[in-house]
Each structure stands twice: as C-alpha cells, then as structure tokens.
Amino acid sequence: MKTPIITIDQELCTGCGRCREICPVGAISGMPDTPHEVDSTRCILCGQCVQICSGYDSANETFATSRVERLKQRGMLPTVKEPLFAAHYRGDINAVVAALQQPDTFTIVQCAPAVRVAIGEEFGMPYGTLTPGKLSAALHALGFNRVYDTNFAADLTIMEEGAELINRIKNKGRLPMFTSCCPGWVKYVEDQHDDLLDHLSSCKSPQQMAGTLFKTYGAKLDGIDPAHVFSVAVMPCTCKKFECERPEMNSSGYQDVDLVITTRELAQLIKHCGIDFTSLPDEAFDNPLGCYTGAGNIFGATGGVMEAALRSACEMLTGTPLPSLELEYVRGEEGIRRATICHEGVELKVTIVAGLQYVGSVLEQVRRGEADFHFLEVMCCPMGCVSGGGQPKILLPAQRLEAHAGRKAGLYSHDKSLTVRKSHENPQIKKLYENFLGEPLGHEAHHLLHTDHQQNRRAV
Amino acid sequence: MNMPYRLNRFVIADPGKCIGCRVCEIACAAVHEKEQTPLTVGNMQNPVQPRLYLVRSVQGSVPIQCRHCEDAPCAAACPVLAITQKEDVIFVDESLCVGCKTCMLACPFGALKLVPVFENGLPVEQNLPLHPESQHQGGSTAGEKEEYKQLHVASKCDRCSGLAEPACVANCPQQALKVIQPERHLTMRMHEAALSLAAVARKYAS
Numbered sequence: 001m002k003t004p005i006i007t008i009d010q011e012l013c014t015g016c017g018r019c020r021e022i023c024p025v026g027a028i029s030g031m032p033d034t035p036h037e038v039d040s041t042r043c044i045l046c047g048q049c050v051q052i053c054s055g056y057d058s059a060n061e062t063f064a065t066s067r068v069e070r071l072k073q074r075g076m077l078p079t080v081k082e083p084l085f086a087a088h089y090r091g092d093i094n095a096v097v098a099a100l101q102q103p104d105t106f107t108i109v110q111c112a113p114a115v116r117v118a119i120g121e122e123f124g125m126p127y128g129t130l131t132p133g134k135l136s137a138a139l140h141a142l143g144f145n146r147v148y149d150t151n152f153a154a155d156l157t158i159m160e161e162g163a164e165l166i167n168r169i170k171n172k173g174r175l176p177m178f179t180s181c182c183p184g185w186v187k188y189v190e191d192q193h194d195d196l197l198d199h200l201s202s203c204k205s206p207q208q209m210a211g212t213l214f215k216t217y218g219a220k221l222d223g224i225d226p227a228h229v230f231s232v233a234v235m236p237c238t239c240k241k242f243e244c245e246r247p248e249m250n251s252s253g254y255q256d257v258d259l260v261i262t263t264r265e266l267a268q269l270i271k272h273c274g275i276d277f278t279s280l281p282d283e284a285f286d287n288p289l290g291c292y293t294g295a296g297n298i299f300g301a302t303g304g305v306m307e308a309a310l311r312s313a314c315e316m317l318t319g320t321p322l323p324s325l326e327l328e329y330v331r332g333e334e335g336i337r338r339a340t341i342c343h344e345g346v347e348l349k350v351t352i353v354a355g356l357q358y359v360g361s362v363l364e365q366v367r368r369g370e371a372d373f374h375f376l377e378v379m380c381c382p383m384g385c386v387s388g389g390g391q392p393k394i395l396l397p398a399q400r401l402e403a404h405a406g407r408k409a410g411l412y413s414h415d416k417s418l419t420v421r422k423s424h425e426n427p428q429i430k431k432l433y434e435n436f437l438g439e440p441l442g443h444e445a446h447h448l449l450h451t452d453h454q455q456n457r458r459a460v
Numbered sequence: 461m462n463m464p465y466r467l468n469r470f471v472i473a474d475p476g477k478c479i480g481c482r483v484c485e486i487a488c489a490a491v492h493e494k495e496q497t498p499l500t501v502g503n504m505q506n507p508v509q510p511r512l513y514l515v516r517s518v519q520g521s522v523p524i525q526c527r528h529c530e531d532a533p534c535a536a537a538c539p540v541l542a543i544t545q546k547e548d549v550i551f552v553d554e555s556l557c558v559g560c561k562t563c564m565l566a567c568p569f570g571a572l573k574l575v576p577v578f579e580n581g582l583p584v585e586q587n588l589p590l591h592p593e594s595q596h597q598g599g600s601t602a603g604e605k606e607e608y609k610q611l612h613v614a615s616k617c618d619r620c621s622g623l624a625e626p627a628c629v630a631n632c633p634q635q636a637l638k639v640i641q642p643e644r645h646l647t648m649r650m651h652e653a654a655l656s657l658a659a660v661a662r663k664y665a666s
Contacts, residue, residue: 014516016481018633033480033521054483060513081505081581083486122502267502392500395490397483398631399499 047389128406133282151292262390294415480521
C-alpha cells in the first residue's frame with residue numbers, strides 16, 4: 001500500500017489544533033499540546049491543514065528523525081532547503097525525475113490554471129505574478145517531450161458539462177447539477193452524501209480529461225505507442241494525487257494520468273535542476289493540447305467554472321452571446337453566492353460555494369427538494385484552486401488574503417488579455433471534436449470524458 | 461512619530477492564550493532573512509532562525525524573548541561593545557560579535573542565543589581553521605572535508621524596529637503577543653485599580 005497522501009508528522013506536531021479547526025470535514029483530532037492525527041477515512045485530501053500548519057523542524061528541539069531521513073520519508077528531493085512542517089503531503093517528484101531520465105519514455109506534462117499565478121512566488125516574485133511563459137519554458141527545460149495544458153481540458157470540460165447541463169434542463173434530468181472538477185468535493189459527496197450522487201456532473205475533471213486525451217488523441221498525433229507515455233500533472237491541489245489513482249480513471253486503456261505533483265514540488269524540481277526560473281524567456285505551451293481560452297484559465301478561482309460555463313451555455317441555449325464577458329455577479333469570495341442570469345428569455349439560477357465548510361446548508365436544501373437553482377459549483381478550498389493545498393505555502397498568516405487575492409487577480413487579468421475567451425471558440429477544441437470526438441456527449445466523448453460516480457462509490 | 465519612550469518597549473506573550481503553533485517563530489525568522497523577506501516557504505533557503513523561542517512544557521506553551529532590559533546586563537557584559545541601546549531597543553551588532561557567549565550567560569531570560577550564520581542557504585565558515593585531527597568528511601558539499609567550523613554570532617529580538625509592528629505580534633493567530641509600553645501599561649493598571657476601588661466604595665456607601 002502506498003503512503004497516505006496527507007499525514008501529520010507526530011514528531012513535529014505541537015498540538016496547536018489549528019489544522020483541526022480549519023479541516024472542513026472534521027477529519028483531524030487530537031488533544032491540545034499533543035500531536036494530532038488525520039482520519040484517512042474522513043479526509044477529503046484538500047490539504048488546507050498542510051497550508052496552515054506551522055509546527056516545523058525547529059533547530060531548538062532534537063528529533064529522532066534526521067532531516068535527510070525526513071525528506072526521504074516524504075518523497076522529497078534531497079536538495080530541498082525549506083523548513084519541513086508537521087502536516088504534509090506525500091511527495092511524488094522522484095518518480096518524475098526517474099521518468100525524465102528514461103530514454104524510451106515519452107513524457108507529457110499538463111499544468112492547472114492556478115499554477116501559473118503562484119509558482120513565481122517560490123522564486124521571490126510578488127503574490128499572483130502571472131508566468132505561463134516561464135512555466136512552459138521551465139517544463140521544456142526539464143525535458144518534457146510535450147508541454148500541454150490543463151486549461152485546454154478545462155475548455156473541453158465546459159463543452160461537455162455545458163451540454164450536460166442543457167440536456168438535463170431540456171429533458172428534465174436531475175437538477176441542480178453539481179460541478180465535478182474538484183476531486184475533494186466529489187470524494188466528499190461519495191463519502192458522506194451518496195444519496196445526492198446523481199446530481200454530480202458525469203464529466204471527469206479537466207486533469208483526467210487531459211490525461212485521457214494525451215494517451216489517445218495526443219499519442220496518435222505524435223505517432224507513439226501510448227504504453228510509452230508517462231503523463232504528469234502539475235496541480236495546485238493535493239487531492240489530485242488521489243484522483244489520478246482512482247482505478248476507474250483508465251479510459252485510455254492505461255492509467256490516464258500517471259502522476260500528480262504540486263506547484264511546490266515543481267518549484268523544488270526547478271531549483272534542484274539549477275534552472276533560473278525568473279530569467280527564463282517566455283515559451284508557449286505546445287499545440288494542439290496546450291491551446292486555451294480565457295474561460296479555461298479562470299477555472300482556478302472560485303466562480304470561475306461557473307463563469308466559463310455561463311459564457312458558453314447561455315450562448316448555446318439562445319444562440320446569442322452574453323452582452324459582457326465580465327460576469328462579476330459570480331465572482332467574489334463569500335462562502336455561498338447565488339445569482340440569476342436572464343438572457344434572451346432564458347433564466348438560469350446558479351449557486352457557488354467556496355470552502356467546503358459552507359456546503360452543508362446548500363446540500364440540505366437540495367435534499368429537501370427546495371433548491372430552486374440549476375447549477376451548483378463547489379470548490380473545497382477557500383478561494384478555489386488558487387488557495388489549494390499544493391500551492392506555495394504562505395509564510396505570514398497576516399498575508400494570506402492578500403496572496404489569494406493576488407493570485408485570483410492574476411487569473412482574471414490573463415483571461416482579459418486573451419483574444420479568445422469562450423471555451424466553445426477554442427479552435428483546437430473545435431478540431432478535436434471534428435477529427436476525434438464527434439460531438440459533446442457523443443459516444444466517443446462519453447466513453448473517454450465521462451465517469452459514473454455511482455460506480456466509483458462501489459469501486460473505492 | 462518616533463516619540464522618545466523613557467522605558468524600553470518589549471513584546472510579551474500571554475501563556476493563557478498561546479497554543480504553541482510556532483507562527484511567531486516562523487514570522488520572526490521570515491522578516492529577519494538577510495535578503496528580501498520571503499513570501500512563501502519555498503523561499504526559506506536558510507534554516508529557520510527566530511529570535512524568540514517557543515518553550516513547551518506540561519503546563520502549556522509560551523514564546524520567550526528579550527525584555528529589552530534597562531541598563532541591559534547583556535550589553536554591560538559584552539567585551540566588544542557589540543550590544544548597545546539604540547533608541548528604545550537593546551540591539552546586537554552581529555558584525556562585531558566575537559561569539560564569547562558572555563551575553564548569553566548574563567541574560568536572565570535565556571533570550572540571547574548564539575546562532576549559526578548562513579548566507580544563501582550555505583553555512584558561513586569562521587576564520588579559525590579546525591585542528592587537522594578535528595577535520596572530518598561531510599561538509600556542506602558531499603565528499604568535501606570540513607576544515608572550518610561554522611561561524612556563530614549572538615542573536616536576539618530587535619523588536620522589528622524597522623516595521624510598524626513586530627512580526628510575531630502581527631501574525632499570532634491567537635493575539636497572544638503584544639507590545640508593552642511600560643508607562644502606558646502602568647497608567648492603565650492604575651486606572652483599573654482606581655475604578656475597582658470606586659466600585660467597592662459605591663457598593664458599601666449604598
């Protein structure tokens with residue numbers, strides 16, 4: 001059995017209890033001043049405990065485990081110099097290093113939207129500095145054969161999820177529909193609210209859609225055997241490590257995504273290889289699976305999936321585009337936000353939850369049949385993926401909000417600067433449907449891009 | 461704004477509020493990094509070196525740091541005058557420190573510590589070479605022979621004199637730390653005592 005993804009180092013934990021307080025599912029327990037523990041059956045792997053933990057390997061105390069040993073236990077590179085904290089996640093970087101050194105392995109990497117507005121921070125740049133060009137350049141320099149983008153798959157998710165929503169509305173399917181991008185949220189519904197499973201969109205997350213395509217469409221384009229593809233995802237999220245290992249995530253015929261590393265792990269690898277991130281010249285992501293729109297990019301912030309979906313769904317439903325693409329009414333940072341969109345005689349009601357601890361009352365409303373909205377977006381982390389468990393860990397708690405706001409602003413400014421800002425207008429997405437998938441919700445799309453959460457429940 | 465204080469201000473923690481999370485240590489170390497203040501953990505390339513120290517015991521936890529004593533014994537004991545009164549802070553000039561540890565002995569609180577010096581994540585060596593018999597393998601670079609001991613200097617709280625508020629106070633999630641302004645603190649205490657006396661008097665007068 002692999003090591004659990006989120007654990008608390010019993011030697012380093014001082015028992016302050018801040019992780020216990022922040023855990024949205026009450027999975028952490030412990031007495032004051034004594035080491036705390038994670039109940040892995042309840043944990044949804046969001047990594048917020050990793051973000052808040054401040055019990056570190058202080059030089060003032062003596063620990064039985066040496067630093068060298070601790071780095072090894074955690075699957076971290078031996079060159080990592082940063083302090084080590086009690087709450088931590090399983091590192092997977094060594095397998096990436098090994099894969100990059102295999103001459104007959106074709107390595108493909110994807111990056112989530114939130115990575116490009118945070119990784120610069122690990123190299124001394126201000127909070128939220130937008131660095132897609134440097135990120136792509138660094139991944140090329142590390143030796144990945146293809147540097148693709150989760151943003152492309154985010155656009156694809158909108159095509160499928162948008163079509164699914166319209167289908168449910170038109171054919172009186174189960175409503176409200178829940179987003180399924182956040183793996184912690186999906187796990188939470190499966191673990192604790194399985195009576196509501198059929199509300200979840202059947203769409204795989206962008207990470208998993210991308211992984212499936214890399215080993216099918218992507219491998220075909222490059223004329224390579226998918227058996228030789230090693231697919232890595234760089235994520236702001238710790239739960240994505242769990243998602244890629246789900247046994248049913250193999251529609252390509254192989255494990256769709258072989259390995260997930262976090263934003264922090266990638267930064268550590270870049271330092272390990274002596275790459276000077278800040279002075280890298282900008283490089284583009286590789287075509288065709290690295291081509292993305294502004295809509296795909298805002299997936300990294302709370303309300304972003306909703307905004308991207310509305311930009312496309314309203315247009316698909318009515319045939320007329322929305323008058324403005326700045327859907328300010330779904331942005332924001334409150335735990336629960338509601339909005340009604342009236343466009344060309346169509347009325348869509350949506351709800352957005354940021355921070356899993358706020359979802360309880362909304363789910364009760366759904367369970368009682370009192371939910372009057374069509375679409376629910378839930379992200380486990382407080383500001384969405386920009387504040388994910390795998391993102392650079394902010395040193396001064398007093399700067400947390402500033403940091404999250406900076407990252408969010410980075411995502412939206414990138415969206416604004418892109419010429420194509422609606423997922424259905426992504427030229428490579430159009431091509432993908434023409435040449436490979438057929439149509440949204442079609443046979444091939446259904447086989448490759450959707451999953452059955454009911455089945456997952458039994459399989460896990 | 462720099463009004464002259466007659467007594468040195470200092471930071472103190474309330475053991476009743478402290479939960480032992482070590483945020484104060486992390487914040488302290490971060491703002492005292494020689495290069496720019498790191499924003500994220502990934503930028504902490506030197507070992508964490510705070511200037512206040514969480515002490516954990518069965519009775520609870522509390523950080524200990526310099527009281528900025530009047531006529532400070534550490535300063536009086538320093539043979540090279542590396543410790544001085546700078547406005548209302550007792551300040552260590554680390555560049556003058558010879559590492560004699562007299563200040564450490566003189567401090568009644570254990571708030572002065574001799575700490576190893578790092579630069580860009582690498583240990584800084586002292587000038588005096590190790591005796592050949594004491595040289596051993598395993599220096600900073602693997603396989604290299606360690607010929608010099610790492611430089612150590614005295615280090616203590618400088619009350620973040622360049623910042624609006626000390627980093628430990630600003631970042632404590634429990635608001636367990638505060639800056640004490642002795643005169644103001646005393647006035648406040650006297651007022652509280654006077655008010656409670658007045659209340660007692662009123663009670664018995666009626």
